[in-house]
Amino acid sequence: MSNYEFIMKLALERGFYFPSCEIYADAPAGFWEYGPRGVSIKNKFIDLWRKELVRRDSMMEIDGSQIMSKSVFVASGHIGNFTDPIIKCKKCNSTFRADRYISEKTGENVSERALDEEISQLITKYELKCQNCDGDFGDVTRFNMMFRVGIGPAAEEAYLRPETCQTIFVDFARVFKTMRGKLPLGIAQIGKSFRNEIAPRQSLLRLREFYQAEIEVFCNPSKLDDLPRFEQVKNTVLNIYEERETVTQVKAGEAVQEGILPNRLVGYYLSLLNEFYSKTGIDMKRTRFRRLSDTEKAFYASIAFDFEVETSIGWLELVACNYRSDYDLKGHSATSKQNLEVIDPLDQSKVLPHVFELSMGIDRSLYTILEHSYFQDFEHDNRIVLKLKPYLAPVSVGVLPLMNKDGLAEKAEGIFADLKQDFDTFLDVSGSIGRRYRRLEEIGTPFAVTIDKITMQNDTVTIRDRDSMQQKRIPVSELSNFFHCALQDSK
């Protein structure tokens, strides 16, 4: 099994994630659910994101509707541009995403932005037929990836947002004004986005409904190097990968000086992102900021870096870092006929802010954390351990009575009841103690408290460390303080 398959098995069997509507034959592909362990790690990941990015930089977090009006996506360009090329078999009606189909069948590298004519020519050139019935394909057409919904009895046209950031752009004027904003201002949001993928795949990695954590930094384009807080991060080491070059390890300050990064604002936010991920337990040696070429960038981006990580199934994009310039506010301003300029208080100039974004995929990030934490311990019984950072582990403490007699179970219940008020605690009474340790290790539980006969004599318990398997004995009265420190310090 590959590590991807190991993680999938663990996810399905241990309550991390599993397919949506799985008891039904008509369950659509590309929809997944978080089980109890998945919810817990997701919430802790989001807490860390809030602490390390939103709170640290005094950003403002909003939470908007997922269904938005048609005008929003006329202005954003999604009605016109957010399409995939598709081909349909004239005989059996099978439909495929054209660029992918050609790549898979021929090995030819087809750009996501290839024109319909180019795609048609390739189909003719390679004489491609339907893989299901050998039929001929019709013309290349365009499929818009937004989900349309109809509002009210008249079914007014509206859409599920394909990226959470559109909410931030549309709400910018009110938030900036009522919250007394000052440029540069980060506005952040966690929420669902929706893309009607033609071929969703690989569980959490290409979903039709997915979680984004997006940050849009509104800035004055004439002051991108005027950022005193850049000092805080100038020594942060980034892995930067430019087109077809090797990875450069460079401090943020030097990267800006040498023109590897365009300005301090970009350098600052890439550094914050880097520092955030280094606390998630992802192996930072296997990460890079990859600068995208002009043919790879999204239609709204003028400069783009993808934060990528290496996994068992290749390099994955976790965060798109796009300098969107004034593309969005200009579009919304023109379509809505609202003036979205703001005053820069330093010189009282009017400015239509530019935007630099950190658009993070939460689901993919969680997958990567699981994969990079996965460890098979061949020296100890082939035990499987998720070496999660203690503050991200879905269960922080396991409580295990060594035996189910002599009052040990009741004692364990009391300790469990106390600890669960403050920590994610799991009481496990059934099975051998070794098997119970294994179950805790598999889901990454950093600490196990064992109640034994000595507990009944002097009110002490052992605490077992997941990674070292070492145990030490401490008084029950000190447990709460111990875990507070252990889960806090590790941040």
Add this chain to the structure above:
Amino acid sequence: MSNYEFIMKLALERGFYFPSCEIYADAPAGFWEYGPRGVSIKNKFIDLWRKELVRRDSMMEIDGSQIMSKSVFVASGHIGNFTDPIIKCKKCNSTFRADRYISEKTGENVSERALDEEISQLITKYELKCQNCDGDFGDVTRFNMMFRVGIGPAAEEAYLRPETCQTIFVDFARVFKTMRGKLPLGIAQIGKSFRNEIAPRQSLLRLREFYQAEIEVFCNPSKLDDLPRFEQVKNTVLNIYEERETVTQVKAGEAVQEGILPNRLVGYYLSLLNEFYSKTGIDMKRTRFRRLSDTEKAFYASIAFDFEVETSIGWLELVACNYRSDYDLKGHSATSKQNLEVIDPLDQSKVLPHVFELSMGIDRSLYTILEHSYFQDFEHDNRIVLKLKPYLAPVSVGVLPLMNKDGLAEKAEGIFADLKQDFDTFLDVSGSIGRRYRRLEEIGTPFAVTIDKITMQNDTVTIRDRDSMQQKRIPVSELSNFFHCALQDSK
């Protein structure tokens, strides 16, 4: 202005909530956004819900997809039953929700479950015409309130879920098995639901896209009184309101004994809910559990209590507490052809669990907390104060340099930088100190730290209490500990 209008003004001007897509003329009604203050209070409300319900009762929390397959809603009955009666003007095509239209025009009390013939008869009886053009209405028809979406290029039929609990029912078998569940087992979920209301209104109170916090307790129907942990809540006092009777204040234990509540399981969960809300700052004297009559209950409920609160615009339902029996699992089992029975380990019997649910509206709950906290202090300058529980306040601490000279601002920035790592902290440097206190009080900030000339001499600051307006002086080094205790103890 009514209190509803006061809260609306505050919400719009101070970043609590505001209409979605508001810069666009085609913004659909019934969609609202949370601004920074709204997100903060919402997150804290959810944390409290997790602590007081999910964690306390060792429930399992999941997070599923919002788009679900058609079969789910065939089984749940929503395809057939989740409809509103509508009437359409034959002349101008205006469409109205029929039962509401009749109630508004005639004062006649039309049940949500009235049959189409009954509605038609009322329209004829009162000779109702279109309010826009005086035209005649066509026949009463049915409008399904679910939003339909099409999946993939073939636009396979699927729906945005109208209640989050369907996810829980569909996922029940896997969660129960992989998490080694035991009855009674609460499965909880926070998420969005969607209802295509014909006439959304009153901001957060009737939305087309809204947040639910739902708990489905799966139980063995033959053991509804077999619940040792009922002891913990037997003295919890509940306000129970039976059909057209006065409110009875009664302890949970007595309510079960006297048959006011049907069994201990229902009594236990209503009590947990009551204890949770008593910690939100809602005025519990203005709450009641109202037992619904047979004509009021939802189509899936066999016993139903609504947890209601009194507000300036009448009694609002915050939580629907429904005994759904085996309605849902039976439906999903029949439609999916899966056996959803589980083993009760106590006697090894097979059982198709029954369900008791606590279906909470988060948006409405937040509105109520704001309204019940709203206080105009006529003795002090007519100041407006949100007397929020400190642990729910969107900003916990305001940091205010008394003047913008003599190094006070820099000192304040240092204190702000320290505190914001652990607390929701806001630095405000502009305007008179009185005005800055007012701004903090309006958004419910429990504490203000003022940096003055004495601070520069001996490193002490004053802490001002929002409600009493009293100030006391403490060393800067003790601030963090002070706030940790103040925000913790108040829970």
